[in-house]
Structures are given as C-alpha cells and as structure tokens.
Amino acid sequence: MILVTGGAGFIGSNFILDWLAHSDEGIVNLDQLTYAGNLNNLAALRGDARHLFVRGDMGEQSLVAALLARHRPRALVHFAAESHVDRSIAAPGQFIATNIGGTFALLEAARAWWQCLPEPERADFRFLHVSTDEVYGSLGADQPAFTERSAYAPNSPYAASKAASDHLVRASFHTYGLPTLTSNCSNNYGPYQFPEKLIPLMIATALAGHALPVYGDGMQVRDWLYVGDHCAALRCILAAGHPGEVYNVGGENDMTNIDVVRTLCDLLDAAAPARASYRRQITHVADRAGHDRRYAVDAGKLRRELGWTPAEHFASGIARTVHWYLAQRAWADEIASGAYRDARWPSGGAA
Template identity: 80%
Template sequence: MILVTGGAGFIGSNFILDWLAHSDEPVLNLDKLTYAGNLDNLAPLRNDARHIFVQGDIGERALVSTLLARHRPRALLHFAAESHVDRSIDSPGEFIATNINGTFTLLEAARAYWQELDGARKSAFRFLHVSTDEVYGTLGPNDPAFTEQSAYAPNSPYAASKAASDHLVRASHHTYGLPTLTSNCSNNYGPCQFPEKLIPLMIANALAGKALPVYGDGRQIRDWLYVGDHCAALRRILEAGRPGDVYNVGGQNEMSNIDVVHTLCDLLDAEAPAQASYRAQIAHVTDRAGHDRRYAVDAGKLQRELGWAPAEDFASGLARTVRWYLAHRDWAGAIASGAYRDVRWPAGVAA
C-alpha cells in the first residue's frame, strides 16, 4: 500500500487514478477536503476496495501516526498543499499552516514510523514530496531554465511556503536519513483542475459568456505540463529515484499566458462554437502583485537518469483538456453551485 496526502485535489486525484490504472496496489488517501478537495474527482473509485479515503488534516500528528501504524504503507506521496498564489497574497497564514507546519508534522510522523521498520521494509520506504518550480523565483527572457542546482528565490507567500517545505524535506534526509525524494514541477493542466487556475477558469468563463481576465499584458511565460505526464514522472521517481535527490519535472512547453488563452479560445471556437469568437471575451486586468515573469525547468536529469519524457505536447494536451471539460460540464457545475462539497463516500469506504 501507498499513502497519498491531498488525494482529492487536482494532481493528487489524477495520480491516484493513474496509479490504480497501472497497478492493483491499494492507495490510502488522506485529504482534509478544503475548498479545492473534490471527491467527484475520484468518482470512478467510489466502490473500489483498492482506494481507502480518510478525511483528515496532515497537521494532526496522532491521526497520521495512527494511519501509518495501521496500514503500514511502503511509501508516502505528499501532494497536500495550499497552492493558489492569489489566495496566498490575501491569506498567507493558511499557506504557512499547511505547507510548512503540515509538512513538518508529516515528516516527523513518517520518520518515527520509518525508524521502527525492519530490514527490507525500512530500506524500501520512500517519502516523495511533490513541490513546484516557483521556489526558484523568476527568469529573464533569455535565462536558461531552472535546474536542480538553481538557487531558491521564492517571490510569493505560496512559493516561500513551498520552499520552506522543500528545505524541511532535505533536512530530514541529511540529518536523520529519512529516504526522501523531491519533485519540482512546472505548471500542470488537465482534467479535474479547480477553476481558479488559468486554463479551467478560462474554459468555465468562456462557456458562461463571462469575461476572460488576463493579468497585465499577458506575457508572463510558464512551462506547461500535462498532469498525466506528471503522474508518469512521479511513478518513475518513486520507483527508481535516489533517496535525497531532487528531480525537476517539466513539459518542455513554454507559452505566454495570452497565447494560452488565445489557443483555448480557438479550440473552443472549434469544439463549442458561439455566435462570436471567444477571443472577444478577453479582458486585460490589473496585474497581480509580485507576478513572476517567467518560469521554466530543465527536466534533463529526470530524462537522463530515469528515462522519463512527456508524452503530450501542449497542442495535444490542451485539446484533451478542453474536450474533458466540455464532456464534464456537470463536474464544473457542481463546483459553481457548491454541490461538490456535499459529496460523501458510501459507508465502509471511508475508514
């Protein structure tokens, strides 16, 4: 069994679905179900005995320790995090509590559990911490992409909280020997992403006839990574990554925000045409405070050492994403109405 934190969120739920599509090894899913946690993301597993859901907080040491002792996972994959930069600017305390204090609590519980394991089980245990490229700060237009050796220079409360969590993971390995792995990924997109992030927000607003708000000039550049490719990378890192190492995961798709929005509009014009092009709904708004201009990561280490490469380019991945949202308008509707907060698992599944 593996333990996944934050498994009802965007990347965590995609990872669990991907994991169980490739393996029958059970997953214990611990998620607090904050506003971005959505059990509808895991609807295909609603009656699947391989998935055990527990609602709870990674900051509750007693709960985490009890789950580790009861289920004895061979690995812990840590996705749980507050992740929206805008929210971190408005309410940074929540990011400190979850991303820093919660990660510390999780590490301490995992270390105590790992130290009590024997022989092969102790050697095989892994703690995989899923982080972000935002810890590295911003790049100039001609700067080379971030590598695993790039200095940390976080510029938002979100990025700073994730940088702190990365340092705690590193320290747990170098001080105590906990077999940790860290991944720093670029901007993910794909099915089940909460519609506060750029791509699902633009799709939802476009279909609703609302404005498509673009910060500033829209020339902020991001490296876009399809979530399915990210999941494949994480499976490979867990399988063969060296304890204590860091791996950058990128999609090799640098695009400006405005070009992403234009491409989305063109796809929607083809897939769900309206009376006028969706481009007419684009509205430039005041830029976000401290908005980083460019992110890009060099995933060469992951490719050279572990043989991973993205399967999707931006065109194919975005087309898949748009078609998913068009086919799952009820999913987005439940979020808009708040009904997704009322989803419950059948008795006996949550344990």
C-alpha cells in the same frame, strides 16, 4: 500499499487514478477536504477495494501515526498543499500553516514510524514530496531554465511556503536519514483542475459569456505540463529515484499566458461556437502583485537518470483538456454551485 496526502485535489486525484490504472497496489488517501478537495474527482473508484479514503488533517500526527501503523505503506506521496498564488497574497497565513506546519508534522510522524521499522522495510520506504518550480523564482527572457542546482528565490507567499517545505524535506534526509525524494514541477493542466486556475477558469468563463481576465500584458511565460505526464514522472521517481535527490518535472511547452488563452478560445470556437469568437471576451486587467515573469525547468536529470519524457505536446494536451471540460460540465457546475462539498464517500470506502 502507499499512503497519499491530498488525494482529492487536482494532481493527487489524477495520480491515484493513474496509479490504480497501472497497478493493483492499494492506496490510503488522506485528505482534509478543504475547498479544493473534491471527492467527485474519484467517483470512478467508488466500491474499489484498492482505494481507502480517510478524511483528516495531515498535521494531526496521531492520525498519521495510526494510519502508518495500521497499513504499513511502503511509501508516502505528499501532495497536500495550499497552491493558489492569488489566495496566498490575500491570506498568507493558511499557506504557512498548511505548507510548512503541515509538512513538518507529516515528516515527524513519518520519521518516528520509519525509525522503528525492521529491515528491509526501513530501507525500502520512500517519502515523495511533490513541489513546484515557483520556489526558484523568476527567469529573464534569455536565462537558461532552472535546474535542480538553481538557487531558491521565491517571490510569493505560496512559493515561499513551498520553498520552506522543500528545505524541511531536505533536512529530514540529511539530518535523520529519512529516505526522501522531492519533485519540482512546472504548471500542470488537465482534468479535474479546480476552476480558480488559469485554464479551467478561462474555459468556464468563456462558456458563461463573461470577460476573460488576463493579468497585465499577458506575456508571462510558463512551462505547461499535462497532468498525466506528471503522474508518470512521479511513478518513475518513486520506483527508481535516489533518496535525497530532487527531480525537476517539466512539459517542455513554454507558452505566454495570452497565447494559452487565445489557444483556448480557438479550440472553443471550433467545439462550442458562440455568436462571435471567444477571443473578443479577452480583457487585460491590472497585473498581480509580484507577478513572476517567466518560469522554465530543465527536466534533463529526470530524462537521463530515470528515462522519463513527456508524452503530450501542448497542442495535444490542451485539446484533450478542453474536450474533457466540455464533456464534464456537470462536474464544473457542481463546483460553481458548491454542491461538490456535499459529496460523501459510501460506507465501506472510507475510514
């Protein structure tokens, strides 16, 4: 069994669904259910004995210690984080508390438990920390993509908090020998993404007939990674990654924000046509403070050492994503109304 933190969020819930589609190895899912945690993401697992949901704070070391002692997971996969840049600019304190303080507490609980394990459990244990390419900062138009050796240069409170958590994970390996793994991924997209992020926000806003706000000139470049490809990469890293190593995970799909929005409009024009093209709703607004111009990661190490490559090109992945959101309007409506906060895990499926 493995222990996952933040498994009711976007990437965490996709990882759990993907994991249980490929394996019968059980998962303990620890999630505090803050605003972005949504148990409806995991509705397909209700009644599935392989998935145990626990509502709680990863920063509560006694809770984590009890879960580790009770379930003896062979790995801990750490997704739990505050992740929205706009929110970090408006209210950075929660990002510091969760991403730095929470990760430190989790590492300490894991280290205390791991140090007491007998062999071979001790040698086999892994702590996989899921992080972001934003820790590397911004690239110029002609600069090569970030590698695992690139210097950290975070430019937002969110990125700075994730950079600090990466350093804590690194220190736990080099100081104490805790067998950690770190992944730094590019922009994810796909099913179950909370609709404050660019792609689901644009889909929902377009369908509602409202203006589609694009920061600045919209020429900011991001590498887009389909969440299913990310999940496959994490399975590879957990299975064969070398303790202490960092692996960049990228989709090899560099796109400007404005081109992403235009692509979404074109797909919606075909699948859910309105009276006029959705492109007419695009509106440029004042740029975000400190907005990074370009991110791009080189995932060559992951390809060479572990054999992973992304299966989805942006054209196929974004088409799948738009189709999913159109088919799951009730899911999005419950987020918009706040009803998703009332979701409960049935008795026997939680602890």
